[in-house]
Structures are given as structure tokens and as C-alpha cells.
Amino acid sequence: MHTGSHFAMSTIPQINKLSAYIGTFHAQYHLWIVQHVLGHHIHTNIIFMDPDVHHFSHDRKEEEKIPGYRTHPKQKVLKKYKWGWKFAILFQVWATTFAIAFANTPKYLADRAMEVTKIPTKWLTNIRNDRIILLSACMLFMWYHGAVYGFWCLFHVWGVHGTCFNVFSQISHTNEESMTSVNKYKKKYKIKKIEWAMHQMLTTSDYSCDSWFWSIVSIHLNNQAMHHLFPSVHPCHYPAMRRKLIPVCAKFGVNYEQRSSGDFFDAVARYLGWISKLNENGNSMAVAATAATAATATKNVSATTVASKSEEEAFQHDIKKDSFIENDGCVSTSSRVLAISGTLIVCATLAIPTMACYLPAFQWAPLQAFVATLIPLILTLRFQEYDDLHN
Numbered sequence: 062m063h064t065g066s067h068f069a070m071s072t073i074p075q076i077n078k079l080s081a082y083i084g085t086f087h088a089q090y091h092l093w094i095v096q097h098v099l100g101h102h103i104h105t106n107i108i109f110m111d112p113d114v115h116h117f118s119h120d121r122k123e124e125e126k127i128p129g130y131r132t133h134p135k136q137k138v139l140k141k142y143k144w145g146w147k148f149a150i151l152f153q154v155w156a157t158t159f160a161i162a163f164a165n166t167p168k169y170l171a172d173r174a175m176e177v178t179k180i181p182t183k184w185l186t187n188i189r190n191d192r193i194i195l196l197s198a199c200m201l202f203m204w205y206h207g208a209v210y211g212f213w214c215l216f217h218v219w220g221v222h223g224t225c226f227n228v229f230s231q232i233s234h235t236n237e238e239s240m241t242s243v244n245k246y247k248k249k250y251k252i253k254k255i256e257w258a259m260h261q262m263l264t265t266s267d268y269s270c271d272s273w274f275w276s277i278v279s280i281h282l283n284n285q286a287m288h289h290l291f292p293s294v295h296p297c298h299y300p301a302m303r304r305k306l307i308p309v310c311a312k313f314g315v316n317y318e319q320r321s322s323g324d325f326f327d328a329v330a331r332y333l334g335w336i337s338k339l340n341e342n343g344n345s346m347a348v349a350a351t352a353a354t355a356a357t358a359t360k361n362v363s364a365t366t367v368a369s370k371s372e373e374e375a376f377q378h379d380i381k382k383d384s385f386i387e388n389d390g391c392v393s394t395s396s397r398v399l400a401i402s403g404t405l406i407v408c409a410t411l412a413i414p415t416m417a418c419y420l421p422a423f424q425w426a427p428l429q430a431f432v433a434t435l436i437p438l439i440l441t442l443r444f445q446e447y448d449d450l451h452n
Contacts, residue, residue, distance in 0.1 A: 062088065063280055066098055067292040087158050087222050089166065089191050091184040092175055096161075100178035102292060106234055106243075106264040108135045112176035113234065117153050128152045131339040132235045146340040158223035159216065166192050228329075229278075232268070233285035236331040237338070238320070239264045250314070261289040262310060267321035268328040271300050275325055286321065 062084025064070045068077045082090050096112045104110035119129030120137045128149035130142055142149075156164075169175050170185060180188070203211030233239070242263035243255060255263075265285040269275040275283045281296030282288065287303055288296065303321065310317035323331075 062093070063097075064296065066090075066093055069293050069295045085191065085195065086162065087219070087226075088161050089188055091180070091188050091191075092161070092166075092169060095178050095180050095184075096175045098292075100175065102289060105261060105289065106133070106240060108133050109177050112178045113230075115176040116157070117149070130336060132231075132336065134240065134339060142340045146336065150336065154224050154227045155220045156223060157227045159219040162219060163192065163196070225278075229280070229282045232325075232328040232332040233266050233282060234264060236266055236328070236335045238331065239266050240335065246314070258290060259313065259315070262286055262315055262317065265289055266323075266328060266331065267303070269324045270303055270321050272324075276300075279325075283325070284321075286317070 062081050065077045065080025065083070068074065070077045070080045081093070084090075084093070088096075100110070100112040106114060108114050114133045114136075117129055118131055118136050119125075119127040120139060125139075125141070128141070128145055129139075130146035130149045130153075131138070166188070169180065170189060173180050173182070173185065199211075199215055202215065205211070206214065243260060246259070246263055247253065247255060267284055267286050269283050272283070276296070276299075281299060284296065284299035284303060287294075287299040287306070290306075291302065294302070303317075307318045
């Protein structure tokens with residue numbers, strides 16, 4: 062679906078469209094175009110413009126009971142983030158695809174927008190009819206296999222897909238380097254605006270770029286910068302293109318070789334570190350973002366520069382003090398709990414198809430649900446009260 066929606070699957074448009082429609086069980090075709098192709102790819106990591114930035118915050122008044130967490134420093138700071146982000150990140154991993162495929166569709170149709178990207182009016186009827194057809198097919202499946210067993214089979218498919226999609230799509234954009242490099246580049250070269258291609262380079266992070274294994278598993282999202290610069294080129298060309306682009310980026314002051322030299326586990330650590338920093342230290346991050354915006358907008362450099370510098374130094378001190386990985390290499394207790402819970406839910410995800418094969422009777426469906434949902438929740442709540450190891 063992903064490659065076809067960018068018209069990179071074939072030179073024949075019909076094949077590309079068919080490829081994109083194959084994934085309609087996980088994401089409605091038109092909604093995917095609005096969210097991913099029009100919203101995310103054009104306005105990567107720009108708050109109030111990139112819908113991916115707003116998927117997990119759930120900061121509306123009617124969403125106050127839904128687990129969420131911040132991914133951008135300019136987002137609202139809510140009380141639920143600090144105490145609930147560990148569970149929220151696991152909840153969102155499992156529920157992402159189900160929400161996009163079905164649960165959030167009424168909201169998208171009512172708002173006529175997918176988060177912050179408007180949906181063309183002429184597409185609304187197609188979206189509604191498409192989901193009605195898929196819902197009918199799902200109900201037929203549940204009628205044939207039994208309501209309980211049928212529902213959990215479908216829900217587990219969405220869960221496995223959501224886990225893979227959430228992990229591989231988020232680690233390439235949701236990290237400190239991808240969120241802060243644009244402003245740093247502007248300050249370094251004293252410019253107000255940045256060229257689109259450079260923006261794409263600075264808001265993406267690549268990993269294991271020459272690994273065929275991670276390319277296949279991540280559907281080539283490990284070469285995210287190449288994908289954002291050349292979305293209509295088939296992903297099989299990304300490794301060779303990366304080597305060509307490294308010296309070009311160096312001419313414009315971007316060390317792309319260094320930015321793309323990490324492996325998958327480095328990318329995961331950077332992602333979790335950024336999420337932890339935003340939600341554990343939300344107020345500090347919000348103050349810093351406000352100070353940075355004010356410092357950029359002002360033209361009076363003399364007095365403002367000194368004040369901004371002192372604020373930035375104070376902020377950096379707070380960040381170093383409460384960082385995800387401390388300077389001596391130790392990991393905080395809350396981060397360890399998140400890592401254990403994440404590992405457990407991945408194991409549970411892999412266990413679902415196995416249990417479905419060996420225990421096909423519908424009466425075993427509640428046990429599968431327990432493995433996939435309750436155990437990670439119990440583990441997370443068991444360690445809800447925590448202190449950093451360095452206190």
C-alpha cells in the first residue's frame with residue numbers, strides 16, 4: 062500500500078492504485094492519501110500541519126480519558142502525559158491501525174479533516190461507502206466464524222500491523238535530532254526559511270541503511286530520508302542513492318553519513334529517549350520551546366541574545382539532569398519499565414498467531430486477549446511509582 066500510494070510500484074498508474082487499495086483493511090485509501098501523502102510528506106514534523114504529529118496527543122476535551130503522549134515540544138502539556146505515557150505508548154502501538162481503519166473514521170468525516178489536514182469534500186462519500194463495505198465484510202466474517210473468535214482474529218491482525226507500523230514509522234521522525242535540527246540549521250546559517258529538500262533531510266533519521274533484513278522488515282522505512290526526497294522512486298534504489306547523496310549533503314553543511322550510520326536499536330533508543338524527555342519533563346520542554354520561538358522572532362539581538370542564552374543553558378542543564386540515558390550510561394527505572402513492557406507486548410503480539418493456529422476454538426479468544434492486553438497493563442501499573450536510579 063505504502064509504495065503504491067506514492068506511485069513507486071510501477072510505471073502503470075492502475076497497478077499503483079491497486080497496490081494502494083490492497084491495504085484498505087488497515088487504512089482507507091483516501092484517508093491515507095490525505096494523512097500521509099498530502100499531510101505528512103509535505104509538512105514533515107511541523108505542528109498544526111503534519112497529521113502524524115497529532116496522532117497520539119489526544120489533547121481535545123472530549124479525548125481527555127484516552128491515553129496519549131506528546132511527540133512535539135510545542136504541544137500542550139497535560140497531567141495525563143506524565144503519569145500515563147508509559148501505558149499510552151503501549152496502548153497506541155496496539156490500537157493505532159484499528160483507530161485509523163475504523164474507530165476514528167466518524168471523527169474524520171465529521172471534522173472533514175484527518176487531524177490537521179482537510180479532506181476534499183468530493184472524497185467524503187467514497188470514504189463512507191468504503192468503510193461500510195469493509196464493515197459489512199468484517200461482520201460477515203464474524204458471523205461465519207463466531208462473534209467472539211471472529212472479532213479477536215480481526216483485532217489481532219490490526220494489532221500486529223499497528224505494532225509494526227507504529228514502531229517503524231515513528232522512530233524515523235520522532236526523536237530529538239529530527240525535531241530540533243531545522244531550528245539549529247537556521248541559527249547556524251542565520252536564515253529565516255529553509256528549502257523543502259533540506260527540511261526533509263533534517264527532519265528524518267535513517268538506520269541500518271545497507272541491511273537487507275531491516276529494509277524488508279521495515280518496508281524500506283529505514284531509508285526514510287531517501288523516501289521523503291524521492292517518494293516516487295522504488296525503495297530498492299535507496300541504498301545506492303544514499304551513497305550518492307552523502308557528498309551532496311556535506312556541501313550544504315549536513316553530515317548525512319553520520320545521521321544515517323546508526324542501527325535499528327539506536328533509532329529505538331533515540332525515539333524512547335525523546336518521548337520520555339517530552340512527557341517526564343513536559344513543563345521544561347514547553348518553556349524552552351516558547352523561549353526559542355521568542356528568541357527567533359525578536360530582532361533586538363543585543364539584550365535578547367544574552368537572556369536567551371541563559372535560558373537555553375538552564376534548559377540544557379535540566380535535560381541533562383533528567384535525560385533518558387544518563388551520562389554514565391545507566392537507564393532510569395521508568396525507562397526500564399517501558400522497555401520491559403514494550404518487549405512483552407511484542408512477544409504477546411507474536412504469540413497471538415501461534416495461539417490462533419494451535420487453539421482455533423473461539424473459547425480460547427479471551428485467553429489471547431489476556432496475553433495481548435492485560436499482562437502488559439499489569440506490568441506497567443506494577444511499576445507505576447518510580448524514582449530515577451541516580452537519586
